[in-house]
Amino acid sequence: MPIIAGDVKQVTFDHDEKDSFNLQPKSGADSTFSKGGFKSDDDDANITSGGNRIDKMTRIPWMFEIEVGADDITLDQIQEATQNPVEGTLTVTYMSGMVRVGRGKPVGDVVHNTQQGTMTVKFQGGGTFDQ
Helix, strand or coil: CCCCCCCEEEEEEEECCCCCEEEEECCCCCEEEECCEEEECCCCCCECCCCCECCCEEEECEEEEEEEECCHHHHHHHHHHHHCCCCEEEEEEECCCCEEEEEEEEECCCCCECCCCEEEEEEEECCCCEC
């Protein structure tokens, strides 16, 4: 079975208190995600004097980051969601047909590139970013 890669088709954020909104992913732009859950630390010191590996596991949030087309309305929607402590549901639809869903919110700096008409948006949440 081939690996299907390509653009993100749709990004929807359904907020529990504010209006929901759709983001317009930029064509050809990278998008990255981490499913979240648990990870094992990558540390050469995680070993005992007897040669047994120490598996130090840490819970991490899920994460999704993408560059989107942006105007002042998009900027305001992201800014409001970032400043609100209540999370919402992020739904991402990929070109392959895969859909990932997670509970969380936008995080980090909200920066609008007015020359390019874009912004990079990062979402994080607890639990996992599941299909």
